[in-house]
Amino acid sequence: MDKNLRKERLASVVHAATAEFFVECGQDWGVNVLPLVDQVFVSPDLHHIEIWISLSPWKKEKAQHQFEVVKKHLGELKKELATKIELRRFPEIELKLSDPESTFRILDIFGTLRSHGNTSSGDKGDITGSEEDPTDGSSQS
Numbered sequence: 001m002d003k004n005l006r007k008e009r010l011a012s013v014v015h016a017a018t019a020e021f022f023v024e025c026g027q028d029w030g031v032n033v034l035p036l037v038d039q040v041f042v043s044p045d046l047h048h049i050e051i052w053i054s055l056s057p058w059k060k061e062k063a064q065h066q067f068e069v070v071k072k073h074l075g076e077l078k079k080e081l082a083t084k085i086e087l088r089r090f091p092e093i094e095l096k097l098s099d100p101e102s103t104f105r106i107l108d109i110f111g112t113l114r115s116h117g118n119t120s121s122g123d124k125g126d127i128t129g130s131e132e133d134p135t136d137g138s139s140q141s
Contacts, residue, residue: 011040052098067097
């Protein structure tokens with residue numbers, strides 16, 4: 001439990017510090033976008049961190065080039081994080097580009113699936129595995 005708490009706390013601090021770093025320094029990189037921190041994943045052993053970012057405003061045709069410019073400043077980001085987070089061994093950090101368009105499509109699909117699950121009137125797909133119909137009153141034995 002303590003390990004999970006440390007992992008969550010580290011992810012939270014990295015998320016906040018990275019977002020602050022992008023706001024303070026991102027305008028000086030010659031790219032007309034603001035990198036936004038979407039998610040931070042920390043490995044269970046706390047030795048690796050993946051920071052998923054998206055770019056605002058999002059232009060798919062320019063995203064990869066702009067991401068490469070942001071990625072060039074990974075060393076500066078690591079130094080900034082090292083000053084804000086005291087760890088014996090600082091984790092390896094990897095930046096990844098998330099595509100907001102595909103994220104919205106996935107969320108839309110999940111929303112559609114949820115709405116189909118909520119609107120069916122008869123068999124609602126009993127997740128307990130029970131063969132009984134709770135509205136019937138009789139059991140199938």
